[in-house]
Amino acid sequence: xxxxxxxxxxxxxxxxxxxxxxxxxxxxxxxxxxxxxxxxxxxxxxxxxxxxxxxxxxxxxxxxxxxxxxxxxxxxxxxxxxxxxxxxxxxxxxxxxxxxxxxxxxxxxxxxxxxxxxxxxxxxxxxxxxxxxxxxxxxxxxxxxxxxxxxxxxxxxxxxxxxxxxxxxxxxxxxxxxxxxxxxxxxxxxxxxxxxxxxxxxxxxxxxxxxxxxxxxxxxxxxxxxxxxxxxxxxxxxxxxxxxxxxxxxxxxxxxxxxxxxxxxxxxxxxxxxxxxxxxxxxxxxxxxxxxxxxxxxxxxxxxxxxxxxxxxxxxxxxxxxxxxxxxxxxxxxxxxxxxxxxxxxxxxxxxxxxxxxxxxxxxxxxxxxxxxxxxxxxxxxxxxxxxxxxxxxxxxxxxxxxxxxxxxxxxxxxxxxxxxxxxxxxxxxxxxxxxx
Amino acid sequence: xxxxxxxxxxxxxxxxxxxxxxxxxxxxxxxxxxxxxxxxxxxxxxxxxxxxxxxxxxxxxxxxxxxxxxxxxxxxxxxxxxxxxxxxxxxxxxxxxxxxxxxxxxxxxxxxxxxxxxxxxxxxxxxxxxxxxxxxxxxxxxxxxxxxxxxxxxxxxxxxxxxxxxx
Numbered sequence: 001x002x003x004x005x006x007x008x009x010x011x012x013x014x015x016x017x018x019x020x021x022x023x024x025x026x027x028x029x030x031x032x033x034x035x036x037x038x039x040x041x042x043x044x045x046x047x048x049x050x051x052x053x054x055x056x057x058x059x060x061x062x063x064x065x066x067x068x069x070x071x072x073x074x075x076x077x078x079x080x081x082x083x084x085x086x087x088x089x090x091x092x093x094x095x096x097x098x099x100x101x102x103x104x105x106x107x108x109x110x111x112x113x114x115x116x117x118x119x120x121x122x123x124x125x126x127x128x129x130x131x132x133x134x135x136x137x138x139x140x141x142x143x144x145x146x147x148x149x150x151x152x153x154x155x156x157x158x159x160x161x162x163x164x165x166x167x168x169x170x171x172x173x174x175x176x177x178x179x180x181x182x183x184x185x186x187x188x189x190x191x192x193x194x195x196x197x198x199x200x201x202x203x204x205x206x207x208x209x210x211x212x213x214x215x216x217x218x219x220x221x222x223x224x225x226x227x228x229x230x231x232x233x234x235x236x237x238x239x240x241x242x243x244x245x246x247x248x249x250x251x252x253x254x255x256x257x258x259x260x261x262x263x264x265x266x267x268x269x270x271x272x273x274x275x276x277x278x279x280x281x282x283x284x285x286x287x288x289x290x291x292x293x294x295x296x297x298x299x300x301x302x303x304x305x306x307x308x309x310x311x312x313x314x315x316x317x318x319x320x321x322x323x324x325x326x327x328x329x330x331x332x333x334x335x336x337x338x339x340x341x342x343x344x345x346x347x348x349x350x351x352x353x354x355x356x357x358x359x360x361x362x363x364x365x366x367x368x369x370x371x372x373x374x375x376x377x378x379x380x381x382x383x384x385x386x387x388x389x390x391x392x393x394x395x396x397x398x399x400x401x402x403x404x405x406x407x408x409x410x411x412x413x414x415x416x417x418x419x420x421x422x423x424x425x426x427x428x429x430x431x432x433x434x435x436x437x
Numbered sequence: 438x439x440x441x442x443x444x445x446x447x448x449x450x451x452x453x454x455x456x457x458x459x460x461x462x463x464x465x466x467x468x469x470x471x472x473x474x475x476x477x478x479x480x481x482x483x484x485x486x487x488x489x490x491x492x493x494x495x496x497x498x499x500x501x502x503x504x505x506x507x508x509x510x511x512x513x514x515x516x517x518x519x520x521x522x523x524x525x526x527x528x529x530x531x532x533x534x535x536x537x538x539x540x541x542x543x544x545x546x547x548x549x550x551x552x553x554x555x556x557x558x559x560x561x562x563x564x565x566x567x568x569x570x571x572x573x574x575x576x577x578x579x580x581x582x583x584x585x586x587x588x589x590x591x592x593x594x595x596x597x598x599x600x601x602x603x604x
Contacts, residue, residue, distance in 0.1 A: 220457070220577055281457045281577070282570065284464060348571070352523050357530055360567040 019081050021350050023097060025418055027077025028343055030105060032414040034069025035336070036407035039380070041065055041116075043400035050388040050396065053319045054191055056123065056179060061116035066327055068108045068130060071203055074335050076100065076137050078342060079206065083141060083158065086213050087148040096140040104133035120180050127176045131169045138165045153229045157209025160237050164201025168194055192247045199326055200262065201240050204299075207334065208236065208269050215273045218289070218341065219280025224272030232272075235265035252310050259307040266303060270296045287370055288341035294378075295334025302326040317388050324385045328403075333377065336410065340370050343414055347421045356428035365416035369409040376406025443588055445597040446581045452500055452604065453573045459485075459492045464566045467559050477549045486542040493535045496569075499604035501528045507596060508584060515587045524580065527572045534565045 041062035042049060052059040080097050084090055091097065111126025113119070142162050148155050171194040178184045216223050239262035246254030273296070277285070302325045309318045344364045351358040380403030387395030441447050462485055466475075475482045505528065509521040541558045550558065588596065 217574075217578060220574060281454055282461075282574070284461055352526060360564060361571065362563075362567060 018085070018346075018350060019091075019094065019097075021347065021421065023094065023101075024077045024081045024346060025343075025421075026101060027073050027080075028339060028414060029418065031070045031073040031077070031339065032407075032411040034065050034073060034108075035332075036404055036411055038062060038065040038070060039400050039404035039407050042384070043397055043404065046397040046400060047393045049384070050317050050320050050391050050393070052323070054188060056115050056118040058116050061112050063323065063327065064108075064115060065112055066332065067198060068104075068111070071331055071335055072134065073104070073108075074339055075203065075206060076104065078210070078338070079141055079158075080137075081346065082210065082213065082342075083144050086151055086154065087144060088150065089144050089147050091140065092143065096136050100133045100137040100140070103129050103136070107131075107133055120176075123179065124176050127173060131173055134165060134169050138162045138169075151213065153223075153226065153233060154209040154212045156233055157205050157212070157236075160233075160240075161202050161204075161206035161209065164197045164205060164240070168197035168202055171197065186248075186250070189248050189250065193244045196240065196243050196247065199331065200236075200243070203331060205236060205240075207338075208232065210338075211269070211273055214338065214342075215276045215292075216280070218282065218285060219276050220282045221276040221280030224275050228268040228272045232265040232268040235261050235268070239265060246310075255310045256307055259303055259310070263300065263303050266299055270300070286341075287367070287374055288337045291333050291337025291340075291374060291377075295330055295337060298325060298329035298333060302330045315389075317391055320388045321385065324381070324388055328377075328381045328384065333381070336373070336377065340373075340410070340413065344417050347417050351421060351424050356424065359420060359424060364420040365413045367413075369413040369416070373406040373410040373413070376402050376409065380406060441581060441585050443585050443590075443593040443597075445588065445593050445600060446585050448597055448600055449500070449504075449581060449584075450577065452496070453577055456492060456496055456569065457573055459488055460566045460569055463489065463562050467562045467566075474550050474552065474555050477545045483546065486546050489542045490539050490546075493539045495604050497532050497535045499600075501532065503600050503603050504528075507599065511587065512580065512583060516583050520579065520583075524572070524575065527568065527575075531565065531568050531572060534561055534568065537561050538565055 041058065045058035045062060048057070048059050054060070076097075080091075107126050107129025109126070110122060111130050114121075114123030114126050141158065145155050145158050145162070171190055174184070175187065175190055175194060178187055178190070184190055212224065212229060215221075239258045242258035242261065243255055246252070246256075246258055277289070302322070305314065305322045305325050308314045309322045312318070314321050344361050347364055348358065348361055380399040383395045383399030383402060387393065387399060441450055466482065466485055477483055477486060505525060509525060513521040538558065538561045541554055541561065544554065545558065
């Protein structure tokens, strides 16, 4: 049993539904820049990382550079482009995306500044702008999902993700207000719910949905068998709701059950993705899929770590260890793998002018930079997690430096692709018809 | 890539599979460790060159030509001419590279490679892999499912017979 519509139709409808590249690339470029500054921020707060367990300050600011600046930024750019081409529906208007961008970028910068210096009014201003941007983005995606009649499994995952986004944004605003007025009986429980909904709800569920489109498309396979994905689609939100409930009523057993349900959902999902990779016509999927596969492994590890954390089995550094695994190990690894695949892909889809032969994908940017980034990313993750686990600051500083070097290579690659794109279009206007030689 | 209904689409898909398998073999052979001149007198490399000549000739002279003559006009009329223009444009880019590669492979089967034509073969081979894989991806994921929707059973039978005899 397969899904209702071929997910790979994206490749053809993409030609018709491509947005102005400047719109999507600004999100990707910003994500690449924030990625570098995440490592810099970790480097500056290396002494506080292993003992971090919440509260405003440089470490929380660094975490939000990653979650808002890199993850949400990448997701906003990718979803704005991929959902229209996957569903065959056009945005009613691109203004919401434009407004979301112009609110999100300054909002995130202001919010990060406020968090870093623990300045409440700056935090609130930035938080409000960022929340408004995310809600506008969420509603523009919801409008596409509401009209979609195809790709039921990815669309349902996206709906669940948007619902999580709505709740996590509201909880985030409540948390900001609570920093000033202190009205919440249990700030930690709301903060934990915000984290769960952001990481496993908004991002996790959307990535599961996108994977159902992107993995078959790149591997040239059929859609994964629908049964496992449908079961995963039920189990994942049940696990999510139970996890939040367990945290709010402070009952470890409920969170434990949620973790087991989440693990089953994730394993079923990954099994479907591996089925696509094994049965696909294209076997050599390159470095990006090495990162994607590593991300899947770390997703499972992160869920196991979350269970151990709940039952106090991760030691004093438990929250920080879990944070490193879930943020750097899973989400950063997976999203950077996807980003390095879709950036040249979307650029190439926009480079088929009749007047000039388009460059090869590998000519758009030097892939050596991506290899160097991948090595640095892996080393930085291992070094930092080791530093946290052993409660030593120096490895965290070293990991941050290695990560920053890797992020520079990654940003270099993204800029090179954008530059190739601009050069191609400039030259194509000045040349004659395409020739094969 | 959904389940295809029509025999013609299955035939086109089967040829895409053969082409992709060959391209993956070529890509592996031309990888970073392939700087030394290969032995073309026997073994796997000679088999690769022989297959390359056979498959690429069928692809360019049979598969491409058939699509351009019989399928693109129909697809353009019923679905979207911009898509077939893009695919046709890719054929025009791939065709001379495939011809260059088959010429080099034929020469190498007779006389082996010189350092110069080995470099030329490697560059052309890697370019062909990238461009043809991207092209096959587009056809597999959009063009074939589209054809599957617009052709009826009689047209399918007739076109499939023509395709099989042309390739």
